[in-house]
Amino acid sequence: EPEVTQTPSHQVTQMGQEVILRCVPISNHLYFYWYRQILGQKVEFLVSFYNNEISEKSEIFDDQFSVERPDGSNFTLKIRSTKLEDSAMYFCASSPTGRSLPGGQYFGPGTRLLVL
């Protein structure tokens, strides 16, 4: 069964450093998403991406964040200058269309980011 993959599984970085989180969505999917989960809290939407542009973003997704689909398979989230409060689990998700289908959005296993 196709699945969303994410690398790395864990990342430790120093405050102020740039990080890039990588995702490979399911190949025939058209919509891509990033979500964040601070430890012990709920999963929060960051951004959705369709047709090579951001379709929607939350208040969390400020200027320090950016997303890119550099080629036909990868979908990346860049945090330019990490802050302590960026420490969280970051989930990538994809869906065939923007509407919910059986299974809804397919989530990757997450990248656990720790900012020191």
Next chain:
Amino acid sequence: AQKVTQAQTEISVVEKEDVTLDCVYETRDTTYYLFWYKQPPSGELVFLIRRNSFDEQNEISGRYSWNFQKSTSSFNFTITASQVVDSAVYFCALHISSGSARQLTFGSGTQLTVLP
């Protein structure tokens, strides 16, 4: 705006007991989808079920069952004869189909602990 409330922060039961996890949602849209996800200690999000707003038929899948009631805006999840492996955080989520909103709105989760 959409909102999902999971009032039960933590529930602890003894193995083989039945347990119900509550979910109450708010939306002005008439077309929407509701989901339950399981997050085991390993951190990934495991899809359990999707329900659309036009289908109020309750669903049973093995030891899992879901009770969707539009009249009370609730989508409760029951585990029958709980097992230790059911221990996880369970999230209820909402997706609306109108406009450009394509993200999932998650509740804050319920930590279920099943004791042997």
